[in-house]
Amino acid sequence: MKTKKFLLILVVLLIMVLVAACAPAEEPPPPTQGEATQEEAAPAEEVSSAEEAAPAEEAAAGFTPGGVECIAPANPGGGWDWTCRSVGQTLSDVGLVDGTVKVTNMAGGGGGVAFANVVTQQNDNDNLLVAASPATTLRLAQGQYGEFTEDDVRWIGAVGADFAVITVAADSPYETLEDLITVLQEDPGSVNFGGGSAIGGQDHMKVMVLAQAAGIDPLTLKYTPFDGGGEAMTAMLGGFVDVFPGDVSEVLGQLEAGEIQVLATLTADPMGGMLEGVPTAKEQGYDAEWIVFRGFYGPGGMSDEAYNYWVNALGQMADSPEWEEQLQQGGLEKIVRLGPEFEPFVSTQITNFRQLSRDLGLIE
């Protein structure tokens, strides 16, 4: 009897260890039998798109992906995590990657931990993608990744984008961007901006870029950081802050309910959908743009064959209907910048951010 109990507990403990081993937020779990067949069935239906994918493999002869990993440099639930999971899933759905793409969450230092890990420990891993966004380039520009720079990695491409919007509560005295700017020009300290990132972070930069475009000294703005866009928006709904410079994907629910209004989108062209009819900042006379691209970098030592393969693969994936669907679900727009086009895009962006941060007195 005693041994039986002991065995039972041993089994329980073993299960505990097993669950622990599988639980890191990495990949679709080792499914049970019934689930496995269904999961595999999904890519099988995409034979046609898998065939279309064949040229990519020819174009990048000499590299076949295997054991592909995508690092999301943050905890589950944010934009980087979404980038890895949705792109990983689409890549395997359209047959550009055999099997699944393993997603690893490596949070820390605003992406700095993952960056350092890639540069120092996985520099020649051909099967590694790391999710990136302007949060990455902004921190690189401000030197927040320690000794590492943008030249230590290879910039593969962007496949989608979120956009910045300037929002106020529904009952706000500001009805147009013009109203807000007028008040700011008279007394910049009288408007409370509240965003989801620290001083010098993305949400703060958005309003500073806007202020610069309107000829207002960005350093006179009053910005209060909150823990994430959601909390900043809640504070705006509660009347504690006046303006929340968020991203489209963050404000959809409240926008739909009419609790908030969007004064301007910081985009090149007016947007459709729920933001139909909202003018861009540019249309209102202020040349400010903020594109939250969703893309990837790879290790600096990635071979040219692998790099070309990933550039092609992301391009093909971005053209697939599956990706359109992912973008729509995530509330994003399609913006594709790949390889030779993406590298100058990133370096220009970083140069701009660096200059801006310097002008703003955030770095020396």
Next chain:
Amino acid sequence: MEILNFLFEGFAIALTPFNIAMALAGCFIGTAVGMLPGIGPVNGIVVLIPLTFALGLPPESSIIMFAGIYYGSQYGNSISAILLNVPGTSAAVMTAMEGNAMTKKGRAGPALAMSAIASFFGGTVSIVALMLFAPALSKWAIRFGPAEYFALMVFAFSTLSSLSGKNLIKGLLATMMGLMLATVGLDPVSAVDRYTFGQLKLLDGLDFVVVVIGFFAINEILRYAENIHDQEVFTKLGRVMITAKEFAMSFWTMVRGAAIGFFVGVLPGAGGTIASFVAWTTEQRLVDRQGTFGTGDIRGVAAPEAANNASANGAMIPLLTLGVPGSETTAVMLGALLGMNITPGPLFIANNPTVFWGLIASMYVGNVLLLILNLPLVGIFVRILKVPGWFLMPAVVAVSFVAVYSVNNSPFDILLMAAFGIMGYLLYKTEFPLASVILGLVLGPLMENNLRRAMSLSDGDWTYLFSSPIAIGLWIAAIASLFLPLIIKRFGAASEISKEEVN
């Protein structure tokens, strides 16, 4: 009764065999991940999201399962806390303190049973509240700005002395240590790094999980190693169920715990740790006549368990009606909902009645399932104590190492955990209350950030902190809780005053 109609429709959805199976799966996974130190519901849900998409599950079934994982984990996290003094999350720290004291007295069974019953009670009461008041409470959550959060933190700190045991100075010092540890990492306002010693991995500050596991699991094995030649400590199993008297004694404790947990849970960012802590200290002040709290009083298990379950349900309100996730777990659930083309927000309930009411009904079902799942298991779980310590303790530590590593895939976290284990052991030996350190660590950033936000928004005007009725109410509660124990002692008229404070 419109609500009843909706609720019946909800039950029609929740009681389909498929959705019952989903709820059961969620509850089971939740209990398992909650039980394991270091791994929480967020890991369980993240792993399952791609699966729900791949299988094309309807949104209501997916959210029923995710919610099951979330509240199921609140049942699970007390088990290792009570039996092994290893809380799986910081929300179970109070349960570990009180419940493990009961285990050491040979009363592990009643502690586990009470934890399951209190969890059920807290869960069920809070679903009723969620169902009736969800839209109204989202308005209440919005009224909480930086000044109100700051006052709430002051209130929480004002009750800290209850945790200090005999030596108030050591209690205060322990809290200070927690606050100091809380300053490690990027300064949240200006993004300047503090006390990181150039170590990138410290930029985000110390992970609660790493500290909690170090303080409790590693500390526990060091203590075990110290007594390795002594007699087995954990052999008495004793009674498994609680008595009617114990239930009656804990009834109002559970009611208050559920209420506190629910309201704290509704506030984005506050969460289970604060809920369980405030519930415990409130009870300690109200009902602890003989000074038995902290030494294995069953009400000290009932209060935090009712509270942390209620707070998990309360957290669904900002998630669903504001689209604002209050915790990592709800952030992941938000992502999953958006992926299913459902936008949480003020129109969520009106636009997705099947999802909302199906979820509510499934939560009733899920809590019943969890009670049925957990009560009989008490008898099995207590037998873990029969496992020889030389096997059990290393196994616990091995699981802790795997868990801590898996959270960030970082060997550095393991070293940090070991360092905190040694620190925890030294603090334990010198009789500093570990729970106070943890609470300093949890409350510190919230208090600092909100104070600085308040100062930033008001251009440094201190009166801003007292500018709303909610804030003033919390300040009064804080002052009352500091002086109430003195007054009670002086007049000995405890019961009248305690009733006032409840209201």
